[in-house]
Amino acid sequence: MQLLTYRADGESTPRLGARTGPDRVADLTALATAAGVELPGTLLELIRAGAPALATARALLDQAGPTRPLTEVTLCAPLRPGKIVGVGLNYVEHVAESHLSLDTERELPDRPVLFGKPATAVTGPGQPILHNADLTKQLDWECELAVVIGETAFRVDEADALRHVFGYSIVNDVSARDQRRSGQWFFSKGQDSYAPFGPVVVTADEIPDPQALDLSLRVNGELRQDSNTRHMLFGVARLIADISAGMTLETGDVIATGSPSGVGAGMVPPQFLQPGDLVEATIERIGTLANPVIDARR
Numbered sequence: 001m002q003l004l005t006y007r008a009d010g011e012s013t014p015r016l017g018a019r020t021g022p023d024r025v026a027d028l029t030a031l032a033t034a035a036g037v038e039l040p041g042t043l044l045e046l047i048r049a050g051a052p053a054l055a056t057a058r059a060l061l062d063q064a065g066p067t068r069p070l071t072e073v074t075l076c077a078p079l080r081p082g083k084i085v086g087v088g089l090n091y092v093e094h095v096a097e098s099h100l101s102l103d104t105e106r107e108l109p110d111r112p113v114l115f116g117k118p119a120t121a122v123t124g125p126g127q128p129i130l131h132n133a134d135l136t137k138q139l140d141w142e143c144e145l146a147v148v149i150g151e152t153a154f155r156v157d158e159a160d161a162l163r164h165v166f167g168y169s170i171v172n173d174v175s176a177r178d179q180r181r182s183g184q185w186f187f188s189k190g191q192d193s194y195a196p197f198g199p200v201v202v203t204a205d206e207i208p209d210p211q212a213l214d215l216s217l218r219v220n221g222e223l224r225q226d227s228n229t230r231h232m233l234f235g236v237a238r239l240i241a242d243i244s245a246g247m248t249l250e251t252g253d254v255i256a257t258g259s260p261s262g263v264g265a266g267m268v269p270p271q272f273l274q275p276g277d278l279v280e281a282t283i284e285r286i287g288t289l290a291n292p293v294i295d296a297r298r
Helices: 028-035 043-049 051-062 092-102 158-164 186-190 236-244
Strands: 002-008 015-019 024-027 073-076 084-088 113-117 129-131 143-149 165-172 195-203 214-219 222-228 254-256 278-283 287-295
Touching: 002 024, 002 043, 015 028, 024 028, 028 051, 043 051, 073 195, 113 186, 143 214, 143 236, 143 278, 158 165, 158 236, 165 254, 165 278, 165 287, 195 287, 236 254
Parallel strands: 084 254, 129 287
Antiparallel strands: 002 015, 002 073, 002 195, 015 024, 084 113, 143 165, 143 254, 165 195, 214 222, 214 278, 278 287
16 A cells, blocks of 8 residues: 555645555545544554554555545655654765765775654655755755654564564655764754655555665756665665664654765765755655755745
């Protein structure tokens, strides 16, 4: 299933839905009410409710109830994670470009490089990335596979790690390159709007191998990143095992699994996001996450 959160007809309360086909959305809450069954009202609650709730949602969609065009609704971030665990330097070519442009180590890391992004950084599809020129002149992009945790994970083995995954989405790991403070990335990567997330969460059964997905990113229609998740240094299962060795991954947490090469800081000359730009991050079998950049000082 391709699950999403949306608002319709000027409503203030988000609805739980599912993408049916490339451009249609079904209202799962309305389908449940019409069928006389109970279903959690948000995606996070659905994940927490476990396999029975997921089976109910699938059964409702199989009944082929009414849908509406995606163009008639406003997509939101699928959920608000308790935490986002970011992974740095997780593609070989990105390690090389980061060494040249960002003074990171030349050698490939022997363990995942981890950092945090707060939940307040999350923004939804179509929502603006805030460019504050008082804080950054180097606003950059990073298309990343997002792993949404389903079952709580602590000290899990790599061989068992993927069973803790609910599904997959997209995160654009927006970064203010000139706001790294003594090598610390939290403010550089954690400002409001620096984690566009969505447009959907695709359940893990539809992506049996997360290490075989094409991913790309365009700025104003120009291709900037183009790779495949098979080029990760540390795959999804290894990341879950490593992170959970000392940190509990809870239901709804998100792992942003790292960026391939092609970031703005690595271009010659470097190029960074400006107000008026449109950033489109695409991952095979998930879709495209598009966000405009606006001047946050206005």
